[in-house]
Each structure stands twice: as C-alpha cells, then as structure tokens.
Amino acid sequence: MRTPGIFIFGMVLGPCGWIMELVCTVAPAWRTINNINGESIDLVLQQGLWDICKTYSSSQNILCGQADTQYFSAQIITIARGLMLSSLILNLIGIGVASAGVRCWTEYPQWTVAGVGGVLIFISGVLTIIPVSWYTNIMTTIPAASSDVRVGYCLVLGFIGGILEVLGGLVMSIGLCQRCGRSKPADRTRINVVRSAQNPMPPPARRDTVPSVSSISSASSAPYYSKHTETDFYRARRQEDSRPVNAYKARPYDSDL
Numbered sequence: 001m002r003t004p005g006i007f008i009f010g011m012v013l014g015p016c017g018w019i020m021e022l023v024c025t026v027a028p029a030w031r032t033i034n035n036i037n038g039e040s041i042d043l044v045l046q047q048g049l050w051d052i053c054k055t056y057s058s059s060q061n062i063l064c065g066q067a068d069t070q071y072f073s074a075q076i077i078t079i080a081r082g083l084m085l086s087s088l089i090l091n092l093i094g095i096g097v098a099s100a101g102v103r104c105w106t107e108y109p110q111w112t113v114a115g116v117g118g119v120l121i122f123i124s125g126v127l128t129i130i131p132v133s134w135y136t137n138i139m140t141t142i143p144a145a146s147s148d149v150r151v152g153y154c155l156v157l158g159f160i161g162g163i164l165e166v167l168g169g170l171v172m173s174i175g176l177c178q179r180c181g182r183s184k185p186a187d188r189t190r191i192n193v194v195r196s197a198q199n200p201m202p203p204p205a206r207r208d209t210v211p212s213v214s215s216i217s218s219a220s221s222a223p224y225y226s227k228h229t230e231t232d233f234y235r236a237r238r239q240e241d242s243r244p245v246n247a248y249k250a251r252p253y254d255s256d257l
Helices: 005-026 075-102 111-137 153-180 185-198 213-220 230-241 252-256
Strands: 031-034 043-047 052-056 148-151
Touching: 005 075, 005 111, 005 153, 075 111, 075 153, 111 153
Parallel strands: none
Antiparallel strands: 031 043, 031 148, 043 052
C-alpha cells in the first residue's frame, strides 16, 4: 500500500523545521547591534540565547564568548531557552512516534500512532513560534550598547521552522479524524462475511443453449441414421404386398369396355 500523502507531507516538513529550529537555538544571531559608541564603524555585535559574538565587516573576523550580564539576565532570554529546548526534544519525539505509525515497510499504517506524532510536532512548532515572536516584539526594549538594533537571521529561521512544524504536524494529525470513520481491513472482511451469511447470493440462472441456423445446417450434412432396423423395413414391405388389390385397378383393360 502506498504511504498516504498527509504522512509524507508531515514527515518532510517536521525534520526540516527541526533543523532550522536547531540553528536558531544555537546560533548567536537573534539580534545585531550596529554603530556602537566608542567602537569601530565596521563592528557588528551579534547576540543570541547562549552566546554573544563580535564580527568585523572589513576583516570578517568573529570573536565569540563576549560577556554581557545585563543582556543574559533579561526574562525573555531565560524563557526562550527553555521553550526552544523543549521544542527540540518534543519534535524529536514526535518524529519518532510518527515514523513508527507511518510504517512504510508494511501494508497498512497505524493512523492513530501517526496522528499522535503529528500532534507532538504541531506543539513543537507552537513552542518555537512563541519565544521567537515575543523576542521580536520586545527586541528593542532589551538593554543594548546602541540604539541601532536589527533583526538577526536566527529569528527568520525560527519563524520558518516553527511554521513548517505547525503545518506538518497539523496535516499529520488529520489521521486521527480519518481513523474515527475508517474501519480496519480485518473488520471489513468480517462485516462482508456476516452480510453474505445473512443474505446468501441466489444461484445463477440456468441458460439453455439454442442451436443456431449455421449449426443446424452443418448437422444436416451428416449421415442420417434411423432408429428402425433393416428387419422392420422388410416386414412393413411384406405387409403392404399382402393387402387386397382393387379389382378395378387390377384390370386396366376393362376400360376398353
């Protein structure tokens, strides 16, 4: 049996969203700060959930491990860390459960198990979108060394990954709705057997073969065999000879009279 399209859709979007979510969690580019007072013009400060890096556009050097106690002490950073880690773990569990339910190596998938995996992937996407949206909303209010604060690429990856997970999990969870109105193949066979026992099929109507004209003409060319034997023929001939002869017919010369 072919794998249902909704499972293929979910099993493709789920891992893709997880990869983008992982990059969003680890990379230090949730926001960038430019034009810092007292620093070089080409200096760009990248701030993430776990690390802060200094980059120079002229030399493309990256210096990570920068300390900023005021930034990491913000409430959004602590909450975003917990939600992103929970989302990564939950997405992995959802992909594992969905893979066991899809079962591409068997004839029929387990709709309920695959649907539960889709629900877990959907929740994982929601847990990703919440901190990313919240951080984007209050990004400029978090203490920074300059007022030139811009959106980093991690937020873009977080939005895309969360949307992919939400779509993939939502489509796979439709399997729960289809499972409610779908019976197993064994149940269908059992129902058909019961119905056939209650309403047996009538015997097929007998069809008599009528010979066609061509068959009759072909049969007439065959030699005809009578049921009477040769003895019966001579017996009938003898009886005919023993009958009395009409006198008038026996004497044709009487006509001359």
